Structure formats: C-alpha cells, structure tokens
Amino acid sequence: MQIDSFIIKQLAQNCGFDLCGIAKAKPLSIAKERFENAVANNFHAKKEYLERDIERRFHPALLFDNCKTVIVCGFNYNMRERACEKRESAHRTQNNLEKYKISKYAQIKDYHVFMKEKLERLAQGLKDKYGDFNYKTTVDSSTISEKAWAVQAGVGYYGKNGIIQTSLGSFVFLGVLLIDKDVDKYEEPSNRNCGNCCLCMAACPNRAIIAPYCVDSNRCISTINLNKNETNFSSIAQYGWIVGCDECQEVCPNNKQAPISKEALALQASFFDNQNKILETLTPESFECNFKDTNIYKLKYEGLKIRMEAVENYFQIQQNRFC
Numbered sequence: 001m002q003i004d005s006f007i008i009k010q011l012a013q014n015c016g017f018d019l020c021g022i023a024k025a026k027p028l029s030i031a032k033e034r035f036e037n038a039v040a041n042n043f044h045a046k047k048e049y050l051e052r053d054i055e056r057r058f059h060p061a062l063l064f065d066n067c068k069t070v071i072v073c074g075f076n077y078n079m080r081e082r083a084c085e086k087r088e089s090a091h092r093t094q095n096n097l098e099k100y101k102i103s104k105y106a107q108i109k110d111y112h113v114f115m116k117e118k119l120e121r122l123a124q125g126l127k128d129k130y131g132d133f134n135y136k137t138t139v140d141s142s143t144i145s146e147k148a149w150a151v152q153a154g155v156g157y158y159g160k161n162g163i164i165q166t167s168l169g170s171f172v173f174l175g176v177l178l179i180d181k182d183v184d185k186y187e188e189p190s191n192r193n194c195g196n197c198c199l200c201m202a203a204c205p206n207r208a209i210i211a212p213y214c215v216d217s218n219r220c221i222s223t224i225n226l227n228k229n230e231t232n233f234s235s236i237a238q239y240g241w242i243v244g245c246d247e248c249q250e251v252c253p254n255n256k257q258a259p260i261s262k263e264a265l266a267l268q269a270s271f272f273d274n275q276n277k278i279l280e281t282l283t284p285e286s287f288e289c290n291f292k293d294t295n296i297y298k299l300k301y302e303g304l305k306i307r308m309e310a311v312e313n314y315f316q317i318q319q320n321r322f323c
C-alpha cells in the first residue's frame, strides 16, 4: 500500500517540523559528480570521512535496504535578531557582547538529539497509520547528503554559499527519514536559485566562497573552528568566531524576513543570555553546566579555551600596537 504524501506532511508538522519534502529514492548522479569534483579539488579540507562512501550519500538504497522514499524535514532555528544587529546594539551599549562569536546553530540545544526524536515520532506516527515498515533516520550523517536530498525533495535550493535556502531562510536544520514504502506523490526538485545576488560572497570575511556555489572549506571559518583536531586558530582569530560562523547567512536576503521560531526559542541553550560573561569566567565546572546539552560540548573545555585564547591574543596584539 502506498503512503499518502499529505498525511506525511501533516504528521511532520505535528512533530514540530516547519518544512517537509518527499523524494523518490534513486541515485543522484549530478549531485554526486559535483561532490566528487569538490573532493578532487580538496575543497573539503582533507576531511577523510567525506572521502568515504561517496556513492552511498547519493544512492540511499546502498545505505538502507530496499529504500523507496526519502522524506526530508526541516526545522527553523531562527531564534532572535540577526547577530549583526546584536553586535550593533552591543556596540551602542559598549557591553562587548560579541567579543567571542558563536553561531546561531550552537546557541540551541544539540539539534542531533531533538531532530532525531522528531523523526522517530514521525516514523512511529506513520506506522500507527499504515502498519509496520522499515525505516532509517539520519541527522547530519556523513553517509547521506542531506543537502542534495533537500534539493531533490523540493525543500530548498543551494545558495551561492553552499547552504540550503528554504522558504524560511537558511537557518534550518535538516533531518532525513528513509522508508521502504512508496508514496503517492513525490516533489519536483526546486528550480529556484540566487539570481544575481552575490551578497554572501562579498561578506565572507575569509574569502572562502571562491566562486558561486563553490566554498573552499580550507578557508571557511566555520569548518576550521569546528574541527576538533585543529589546535591553531591564529589564521581566523581576527574574525572573533569561536564556534561556527554566520556571516554569509546574516547578509542573505532570504534570512531578512525569516520568521522567528517559538520552538527554537524554547530550545535555546542556557548560556544564551549571558554568553559573554560565562565565556569570560569559564571554568571546567561552568563549561559542564552551561554547554553539556549543546553542540559546543563536543569541543570540550580545553578546545573552547584554545579558540577563545586565539581571539584574545589577537585583540591584545592589536591593542598593544596602538598603545
């Protein structure tokens, strides 16, 4: 029996997803070729896990037996005013709020956990309605290209910064549910694009977007400061980002009118309102208490300190130069 696409979307909404698209499982050869080219040019910053299982990322039946359908769900995590506005207001009140910058995605509880829970609830809801079937959930998994499937399922399109642009902007977490059932109706891939806009390319502080739709991860601040094996952050310290980087998203017109997510607000990390104070006085104990349920916890106390010290050293050197 086929599953009704309308029911899937309704259940996805009930589970707290803001977006849902459905694609037929099949090999995505063009997306795979594009990915292989990026790896061949080392735009993936030599991340070995990205060199493995390339075929599987774009061919879900190799990841999950008898896969028939790929359901891509999105969760809008746009919580507050854009960080650049926050910086402007910090400047006005001279409270130095943004000395250490943390990406929006990390200012919320670990999305791997709650996205997975939502996907499990969606699968269970479908089972309750249609009986037993096999499924697999993935959130930020290295074995499937969630971005390529988001495009295929009509959830969004690639921005020139390589980030998926949806009707709710690009501050969106993606999760995938693979099922061994057919669905009555599949989406067409999105045919939208960025047009003549190049704002993200101009705004990227480290010139990582080397051509439209082509990001050199070796230069991407976010890729560098999220690398758990990296110990030297002097090359990016001047930008102040210690976890991730939102510069190319902050300037994007797609995010200017993006709605604020009430659920994301409820999921915001406990350090959010006192970010600077907590970082300035960070101890192993306060790290444990404030970051345990966030993605930042993966960097460990020592890792976060090294990133902060790099920024601090940079500003000290600048200050000394002008004394």
Ligand code: SF4
Pocket (backbone or CB within 6 Å): 161, 203, 204, 205, 206, 207, 208, 209, 215, 219, 220, 221, 222, 223, 244, 245, 246, 247, 248, 249
């Ligand atoms: S995340 Fe930051 S460094 Fe990376 S492409 Fe965007 S603006 Fe550039």
Ligand code: SF4
Pocket (backbone or CB within 6 Å): 159, 160, 161, 165, 193, 194, 197, 198, 199, 200, 201, 248, 251, 252, 253, 254
């Ligand atoms: S800033 Fe412009 S070019 Fe960049 S992703 Fe947004 S719409 Fe596309």
